[in-house]
Amino acid sequence: MKTEHYDFKGIEAKWQKVWDSEGFGPGNLPASAPKYYCLVMFPYPSGKIHMGHARNYCIGDVIARIKRMKGFRVIHPLGWDSFGLPAENAAIKHNISPRDWTEKNISDMRQDIKSLGISYDWDREIATCREDYYHWNQWFFIKMFERGLAYRKKSSVNWCPSCLTVLANEQVHEGKCWRCSSSVTQKDLDQWFFKITDYAERLLDGLDLLKGKWPDEVITMQRNWIGRSLGAEVHFGDITVFTTRPDTLFGATFLVLSPEHPKAKSLLTPEHKAEAEKYIEAAKNRTREERLAPKKEKTGVFTGSYAVNPVNGAKVPVWIADYVLSEYGTGAIMAVPAHDQRDFEFAKKFGIDIIPVIRPKNPAEFVPADRAYEEVGVVINSPGFNDLSSEEAKKDITEKLEKAGQGKAQVTYRLRDWLLSRQRFWGTPIPMVYCPKCGCVPVKESDLPVLLPKGAPLTGKGESPLAQMPEFVNVTCPQCSGPAKRETDTMDTFVDSSWYFLRYLDPKNGAKAFDAAEEKKWMPVDQYIGGIEHACMHLIYSRFFHKVIKDLGMAHTEEPFENLLTQGMVTMGGSAMSKSKGNAVPVEDMTEKFGADTARLFVLFASPPKNQLEWSEDGVQGSYRFLNRIWKMTKAFSAPASKTSDPKQTENLIKKMHQTIKKADEDIEREFQFNTAISALMELLNALSDYPALGDAVSKEAFRILILLLFPFAPHLSSEIWEVMGFEPANLALVPFPKYDPSLVQEKVLEIVIQINGKMRGKISVPAEDAKDEKKVIAAAEKMLSERGQSGGQKYKFVPGRLVNFIAAQVEAANEK
Numbered sequence: 119m120k121t122e123h124y125d126f127k128g129i130e131a132k133w134q135k136v137w138d139s140e141g142f143g144p145g146n147l148p149a150s151a152p153k154y155y156c157l158v159m160f161p162y163p164s165g166k167i168h169m170g171h172a173r174n175y176c177i178g179d180v181i182a183r184i185k186r187m188k189g190f191r192v193i194h195p196l197g198w199d200s201f202g203l204p205a206e207n208a209a210i211k212h213n214i215s216p217r218d219w220t221e222k223n224i225s226d227m228r229q230d231i232k233s234l235g236i237s238y239d240w241d242r243e244i245a246t247c248r249e250d251y252y253h254w255n256q257w258f259f260i261k262m263f264e265r266g267l268a269y270r271k272k273s274s275v276n277w278c279p280s281c282l283t284v285l286a287n288e289q290v291h292e293g294k295c296w297r298c299s300s301s302v303t304q305k306d307l308d309q310w311f312f313k314i315t316d317y318a319e320r321l322l323d324g325l326d327l328l329k330g331k332w333p334d335e336v337i338t339m340q341r342n343w344i345g346r347s348l349g350a351e352v353h354f355g356d357i358t359v360f361t362t363r364p365d366t367l368f369g370a371t372f373l374v375l376s377p378e379h380p381k382a383k384s385l386l387t388p389e390h391k392a393e394a395e396k397y398i399e400a401a402k403n404r405t406r407e408e409r410l411a412p413k414k415e416k417t418g419v420f421t422g423s424y425a426v427n428p429v430n431g432a433k434v435p436v437w438i439a440d441y442v443l444s445e446y447g448t449g450a451i452m453a454v455p456a457h458d459q460r461d462f463e464f465a466k467k468f469g470i471d472i473i474p475v476i477r478p479k480n481p482a483e484f485v486p487a488d489r490a491y492e493e494v495g496v497v498i499n500s501p502g503f504n505d506l507s508s509e510e511a512k513k514d515i516t517e518k519l520e521k522a523g524q525g526k527a528q529v530t531y532r533l534r535d536w537l538l539s540r541q542r543f544w545g546t547p548i549p550m551v552y553c554p555k556c557g558c559v560p561v562k563e564s565d566l567p568v569l570l571p572k573g574a575p576l577t578g579k580g581e582s583p584l585a586q587m588p589e590f591v592n593v594t595c596p597q598c599s600g601p602a603k604r605e606t607d608t609m610d611t612f613v614d615s616s617w618y619f620l621r622y623l624d625p626k627n628g629a630k631a632f633d634a635a636e637e638k639k640w641m642p643v644d645q646y647i648g649g650i651e652h653a654c655m656h657l658i659y660s661r662f663f664h665k666v667i668k669d670l671g672m673a674h675t676e677e678p679f680e681n682l683l684t685q686g687m688v689t690m691g692g693s694a695m696s697k698s699k700g701n702a703v704p705v706e707d708m709t710e711k712f713g714a715d716t717a718r719l720f721v722l723f724a725s726p727p728k729n730q731l732e733w734s735e736d737g738v739q740g741s742y743r744f745l746n747r748i749w750k751m752t753k754a755f756s757a758p759a760s761k762t763s764d765p766k767q768t769e770n771l772i773k774k775m776h777q778t779i780k781k782a783d784e785d786i787e788r789e790f791q792f793n794t795a796i797s798a799l800m801e802l803l804n805a806l807s808d809y810p811a812l813g814d815a816v817s818k819e820a821f822r823i824l825i826l827l828l829f830p831f832a833p834h835l836s837s838e839i840w841e842v843m844g845f846e847p848a849n850l851a852l853v854p855f856p857k858y859d860p861s862l863v864q865e866k867v868l869e870i871v872i873q874i875n876g877k878m879r880g881k882i883s884v885p886a887e888d889a890k891d892e893k894k895v896i897a898a899a900e901k902m903l904s905e906r907g908q909s910g911g912q913k914y915k916f917v918p919g920r921l922v923n924f925i926a927a928q929v930e931a932a933n934e935k
Contacts, residue, residue, distance in 0.1 A: 123746055124745070124746055124749035124835065126712070126713030126714070126715065126716070126745075126834070126835070127713070129713075129834050129835060129838045130233070130235065130709070130713060130714050130715070130834045132838070133235070133833070133834045133837050133838065134232060134233070134235060134834070136837075137235070137237070138232075140851075141239065141240070141241060142182075142194060142237040142238060142239045142240075143239050143241060144191040144192055144193055144239075145186070145191065145192075147189070147190075147191045151189055151190065151191050152189070152190050152191070153190065153191045153192075153193070153639065153640060153644075154182075154185040154190035154191065154192045154193070154644050154645075155192075155193050155640050155641070155642070155643045155644045155645075156178055156181050156182040156185065156192060156193070156194045156643075156644065156645050156647075157178070157194075157195070157619055157622075157643045157645070157646050157647065157679075158174050158175055158177075158178035158196070158647045158648065159174070159615075159646070159647065159648030159649070159652065159656070160196060160197045160198060160199050160615070160618060161198065161199060161227065162198075162199045162200070162202060162204070163198045163199075163200050163220055163223035163224045163227050163245075164204060164223060164227075164697075165223050165226060165227070165697075166226055166227070166230060166704055166705070166706060167227055167230045167231065167704075167705050168695055168697065168702035168703055168704050168705060169688055169695065169702075169703045169704075169705060169708060169717065169721060169733065170687065170688040170694065170695035170696070170702065171705075172234060172705050172708075172717065172718075172721060173685060173688050173721040173731065174647060174648065174649075174685055175196075175231060175234065175236050176234065176236070176717075176718045176721050176722055177647055177683070177685055177722070177727050177790065177792075178194065178236075178645075178647050179194075179234075179235075179236045179237055179718075179830075180722060180786075180790075180792060180830045180831060181645055181647075181790065182194035182237055183237055183829065183830035183833065183851075184786055184830050184855065186237075186851070187829075187830070187853065187854055187855040188854070188855050189854065193239065193242070193622070193623075193640055194237060194238055194239055195238060195239050195242035195243070195244075195622040195625075196231070196236075196238040196240075196242075196243065197242075197243050197244035197245060197246070197618060197621075197622065197625075198220075198224050198227075198243075198244070198245040198246065198247075199246055199611070199614060199615050199618070200220050200224065200245045200246050200247040200248075200614075201246050201247045201252070201544055201545045201546065201608075201611045201614055202544060202545070202611045203281055203283070203297065203542060203544070205219050205220045205247075205544050206542055206543055206544040206576060209544075209576055210576050210577070215572075216543070216544045216576070217247065220245075220247055220544075224245060228240075228243075230705045230706060233705065233706070233709050233714055234705060234709070234714045234717065234718060235714050235715070235718070235833050235834055237833075241625075242622045242623075242625050243625070244618065244621050244622065244625050246611075246614035246615075246618065247544070249567050249569055250628065251614070251618075251621060252546040252547075252567060252614070253566050253567035254617075254621070254631040255546040255609060255613050255614060256546060256547070256548075256549040256561070256566050256567055256568060257563065257566055257631065258613075258617065258631070258663075258666075258667075259548065259549055259560075259609070259613075260549060260560045260561070260563065260566075261666075261670060262312060262666060263550070263560055264560075265666075265669075266313065267312060267313045267316065267666065268310060268311070268312055268313070269310070269311055269313065270308060270309065270310050270311070270550075270558060271308070271309065271311065272306060272307065272308050272309075273306070273307065273308075273309050273311075273537070274304050274305070274306050274378040274402075274444055275304070275305055275306075275307055275309055275537060276289070276290050276302045276303075276304065276406075276537075277302065277303050277304065277305035278295040278297075278298065278300050278302055279300060279301075279303060280295065280298045280300035281295060281297060281298055281300070282541065282542075282579060283540050283541045283542050284305070284307065284309065284537060284539060284540065284541065285302060285537075286536055286537045286538070286610060286612075286655075287445060287534050287537070289655065290302050290406060292407050293405040293406045293407025293408065294405075294407070296655070301405045301407075302405055302406065303402065303403055303404075303405065304378065304401075304402045304403075305402075307539075309537055309538075309539040309607075310537075310538055310539045310548060310550075310605075310607065311535040311536060311537055311538065312535060312536040312538055312662075313535050313536075314533065314535055314536045314658075314659075314662045315531060315533055315534070315535050317662050317665050317666070318344055318346070318531040318533050319346075319529075320665055320676075321340070321344055321533075321658065321661055321662060321665070322341065322344050322346055324661060324665075324676055324677050325337050325340060325341055327676065327677055328677060328682075331680060331681045331682065332679075332681070332682040333650070333682065333684055333728075335650065335653075335684075336650060336653045336657065336682060336684060339653040339654055340653060340654060340657065340658060342532075343532065343533065343653075343654045343658065344531055344532060344533045344658075345531055345532025345533060346529060346530075346531055346532075347360075347362050347529065347530050347531070347532070348362065348527075348528075348529055349361050349362035349363065349364065349512075349527075349528060349529075349530070350364040350512075350515075350516045350519060350525050350526065350527055350528055351448075351525050351526050351527075351528040352364065352367065352428060352452065352519060352524065352525040353428060353519075353524045353525055354373055354425035354426060354427065354428065354434065354452065355425045355426050356381070357373060357375070357381060357425050357436065357450055358448050358450070359373065359447065359448055359450045359451055359452045360447035360448055360528060360530050361451075361452055363454070363457075363508075363512070364511075364512050364515045364516050364519070364525075365475075365476070365497055365500075365503075365506075365508045365509075365511035365512045365515060366454045366457055366475050366476060367427065367428075367429045367430075367452070367500075367515055368427075368429055368430055368473070368475045368499055368500035368501075368503075369454040369455075369456050369457065369473045369474065369475035369476075369499070369500075370427055370434060370452040370453060370454050371432075371434055371453065371454070371455060371465065371470055371471040371472065371473060372434050372435045372436070372437055372453045372455075372465070372470050373425050373434055373435070373436045373437065373450060373451070373452055373453065374418065374436075374437050374438070374439045374441075374442045374450065374451050374453050374461075374464070375421075375436065375437070375438050375439075375442065375449065375450045376438075376439075376440075376442040376443055376444040376449040376450070377397065377398040377401035377402065377438055377439075377440055377444075378398075378401075378402075378444035378449065379438075379444060379449045379450055380449075381450075382394075382398060382421070382438055383395065383398070385421040385422075385423040385436055386421050386422060386423075387421065387422025387423060388422075389422060390419065390420055390421055390422040393419055394419040394420075394421060394438060397417075397418075397419045397438060398438065401440040404440060406443065409440045409441060409443070410441065410443075414441075415467075416439065416441060416460065416463045416464040416467055417439065417440060418437045418438060418439035418440075418464060418468065419437065419438050419439075420435060420436075420437055420468075421435075421436045421437065421438060423435075423436045424436060428519060428522065428524035428525065429500075429515065429518070429519075430501070434452075435470070437453075437464075437468075439464065441460055441464075445534045446532070447530060453465070453470075454475070455470065455471075455472045456472050456473055456474040456475065456476075457474070457475070457476055473499055474498065474499065475497060475498055475499045475500050476495035476496070476497060476498070476508060477495055477496050477497075477498045478495050478496070495507075495508050496508070497511040503515060536610075536659065536662070537610070538609050538610040538612075538613060539607040539608075539609075539610075540582075540607055540608050540609065540610055540611075541581055541582045541607055542582060542583075542608060543570070543574050543576055543582065543583040543584060543608065544570075544608070545608030545609050545610070545611055546608055546609040546613065546614070547567075547568040547569075547570060547584065547604070547605070547608055547609075548605040548607055548608065548609055549561040549566060549567075549568045549605075550604070550605040551593060551595060551596060551602045551603065551604055551605070552602060552603050552604075552605070553595035553597065553598065553600060553601075553602040554600070554601075554602075555595070555598050555600055556595055556597045556598050556600075556602075559595060559596050559597050559602070560596070561596060562596045565596070568604070570584075571584070571587055571589065571590045573587075574586070574587060574590075575587075582606040582607050582608065584604070584606040584607075584608070585606040590604060590606070591603050591604050591606060592604075612655060612656060612659045613659075613663075615656050615659070615660065616656070616659045616660045616662070616663035616664075617631070617660070617663050617664070617667065619643055619660075619678060619679075620632050620637060620641070620667070620673070620678075623636040623637060623639075623640050623641070624636045631672070632672075634672060637672065637673055637674065638674055641673065641674065641675050641678065642675045642677060642678055642679060642680045643678060643679045643680060644680050644681060645680070645681050645683065646679040646680075646681065646682050646683070647682075647683045647685060648682075648684065648685070649684060649685065649687070650684040653684075657679075657682075660678060660679075661677065661678065661679075664676075664677065664678040683727060683728070683790065684728065685727045685728065686725065686727070686728055686729045686730040686731060687730050687731070688721065688730075688731045688732075688733060689730055689731065689732050689733065690703070690732070690733040692732075695733065703733060705717065708738075712738060712741075712742050713742075713745075713834070714834060715745055715831075715832035715833070715834050715835045716738060716741050716742045716745060716832075717738075718831060718832060719741040719744070719745065719796065719831055719832050720737055720738045720740075720741040722792040722793065722796060722831055723737075723741060723792070723793050723796040723797070723831075724737050724793065725793060726789075726790075726791055726792070726793055727789075727790050727792065728789070744800060744803070745832060745835055747803060747807075748803060748824070748825075748828070748835065748839070749835065749839070751803070751806065751807070751812075751821065752839050752842055752843065754812050754813065755812070755813055755817075755818060755821065755843065757813060758813055760813070761810045761811050762810070762811050762814075763809060763810050763811040763814070763816075767809065767810060767811075768811075768816050770805070771805055771806070771809050771816055771817065771820055772816060772820075772862060773862050773863070773865075774801070774802055774805045774820070775802065775819070775820040775823050776858040776859050776862040776863050777798075777858075777862075777863050778798045778799065778801065778802040778823065778824075778827065779823060779827070779856050779857070779858040780858045780863045781794070781795065781798040782795040782798050782799065782827050783855070783858070785798070792831070795827075796831060799824060799827055799828055799831075802820065802823075802824050803824060805820075806820055806821060806824070818843075821843070822843070822845050823856055825839050825840055825843070825845070825850075826840075826850070826853060826855075826856055827856070829850055829851075829853075836850060837850050837851075864886060865886050866885065866886055867883050867884065867885060867886060868883070868884060868885075868886050868889040868919055869881045869882070869883055870882050870883075870884060870889065870895055870898075870899070870919070870920065870921060870922060871920065871921040871922075872899045872902060872903065872910075872921070872922050872924075873921060873922065873923040873924065874903075874908070874910055874911075874923070874924045874926055875923075875924070875925065875926050876923060879903065879906075879908065880902055880903075880906070882895075882898050882899055882902050884898055889918065889919040890918035890919055892916050892918070895916065895922060896914065896916065896922060899922045899924075903924075910922075910924030910926075911924050911925060911926045913925040
């Protein structure tokens with residue numbers, strides 16, 4: 119017999135047309151109603167979306183729909199992170215404007231997302247590549263420049279030879295470009311930076327506000343990336359180092375500078391100059407990963423110069439080595455080879471003195487010279503400080519340095535300033551002008567935005583195309599009106615995503631980035647949803663930007679995102695779903711073959727949101743069958759009940775209905791366990807299928823509850839069935855989330871499993887109120903076993919309300935052995 123399938127294409131087209139007309143704004147709820155800002159990280163418009171993308175949108179949509187059902191004023195916007203390198207590369211490849219390529223992709227993606235029935239408030243849509251958005255990127259840049267938070271300097275920067283642009287430290291992953299995985303090299307360029315290090319302590323402190331609201335893993339990743347270290351700044355003559363272990367200064371037998379250190383070349387003596395300069399140039403072509411590889415043989419060159427150890431006056435040789443990086447500390451280290459593995463290997467190779475200065479408190483645990491620092495050791499070979507604990511010596515030696523003017527206590531951070539210059543076209547122009555008289559001057563606010571010109575020569579050769587356009591470059595100085603030249607680099611696109619959540623609040627405002635009243639009304643974001651891969655890029659940058667905006671008096675919260683959900687990836691064959699890997703399942707294919715509700719239901723049911731989801735065609739088919747079963751049941755209600763039920767069957771269905779409401783509500787509120795909530799709906803459908811009097815008032819109410827609870831997950835079919843059944847009120851989207859009766863969710867009798875040595879021997883039924891009473895349950899269990907001629911023994915494990923496991927003598931004896 120052929121299975122009848124519901125007309126998902128017709129139903130979905132019908133309801134999407136209705137929703138397009140009605141929209142999904144916060145509605146007409148009173149101002150006293152609680153607000154809820156639900157936000158999914160906005161996408162880059164790369165073209166048609168696949169189900170790996172769709173999972174994120176579906177998770178956010180269920181949350182938004184449920185919050186509306188619970189009486190919240192919900193804001194649920196979407197826009198486009200639409201500047202960036204892929205559009206520029208595509209423009210070069212296809213000889214098309216990056217603007218046209220991007221806008222076409224936005225149109226395609228918007229249609230794909232709408233086809234899933236996602237309840238976005240499209241009236242708030244933004245695109246970062248449009249001038250009404252990047253105008254305010256430039257405005258914020260100028261405000262940061264005025265506050266000393268935006269500055270320009272020559273710097274050795276991370277350079278991607280494939281993307282032909284610089285990368286911030288956060289965009290280099292294990293020595294490779296975050297976007298294309300090419301090995302990253304170093305290059306000296308004049309670059310613009312944001313002084314995020316000024317906010318390092320606030321960024322750390324803010325993490326304490328997010329405990330229990332953000333994943334512990336993300337908080338730990340950010341804490342480690344910011345990397346607060348307490349130690350001392352020590353002056354070896356005119357070379358300054360930072361160390362967390364001033365207690366080991368007497369064991370510092372040489373200094374090591376990074377090849378990029380500003381003093382490296384000036385310290386070279388004639389006899390070492392040629393060799394050292396060759397080494398410095400070679401180091402620039404090695405990736406960070408290569409330089410820090412733990413098994414890499416240590417290399418270096420002697421400068422020919424010496425420095426003076428400030429605690430003992432000893433002359434220490436100054437070396438250059440690539441295992442020291444310019445971005446850490448001062449770019450120079452004091453080497454203590456007796457207590458640091460890398461320094462030990464270097465000293466052994468080049469014949470440098472090794473002086474132990476830390477001994478464990480227990481002499482029997484003496485630390486070999488090639489072992490790392492011993493945190494609780496006692497100081498030795500350090501005149502005036504011997505026999506002090508490491509902590510005592512740190513304090514005393516630092517105080518001695520401070521009194522002598524040779525150092526001071528210092529806090530440093532692993533975090534580096536945010537490098538934001540990009541040598542590409544498709545980004546926000548940096549609103550600065552270079553004047554021979556006035557220097558570096560910001561564009562007047564009244565002249566913003568600085569527009570991206572049309573017809574730029576896109577070559578992808580590593581210099582900004584804007585530099586090739588005299589009509590863009592040559593301008594008058596905003597201060598003296600003399601001839602001047604524009605900055606031709608564009609901003610890192612992470613600037614675009616660092617405040618977009620605020621623009622959603624007031625997207626059509628032409629006079630301000632957003633109105634303060636709207637910020638006060640909606641911030642912070644109540645639930646933010648996105649991938650954990652953004653932990654040390656977007657999520658740090660946006661927290662920094664928000665703190666700056668607060669200091670500008672434009673935000674009232676310290677943190678922008680109250681709660682964070684990092685969803686797991688969708689995989690196929692164990693690999694993340696990706697167009698480049700050829701394992702992507704297009705949304706368009708899913709909606710064409712099974713419908714949007716099936717696509718939604720599968721990605722929500724197959725795995726909890728935080729976990730990885732392996733794509734399964736069988737799982738998709740299962741979700742499709744479930745929805746068809748519900749549609750088929752709708753027809754069963756078109757006729758009066760042909761049979762009757764006994765009171766017990768009616769009572770059980772009513773109880774199951776209330777238990778389902780409770781289960782769905784609690785699982786959704788408990789870390790968004792949509793999969794178990796959907797499982798409860800499946801159980802309710804099974805109970806309805808087994809109910810003999812289908813069509814009576816009780817079953818019709820249970821079916822109404824089923825459709826109401828299904829609505830956030832499968833909104834099209836739910837809306838259609840609601841209308842067909844004539845349920846009230848007519849607009850399902852306005853129906854509140856159902857409430858359960860606490861007296862009807864408790865079982866009156868519970869079954870307790872009885873085991874002997876872990877093997878089930880039977881079950882006993884006990885009154886629910888006795889199920890946790892150990893004496894009563896054990897007595898009933900022993901009685902059951904006795905009636906069967908069995909004995910449980912005197913030892914047992916009791917799990918209240920669930921099981922009793924008797925441990926027989928032979929098992930106990932085996933355990934004792």
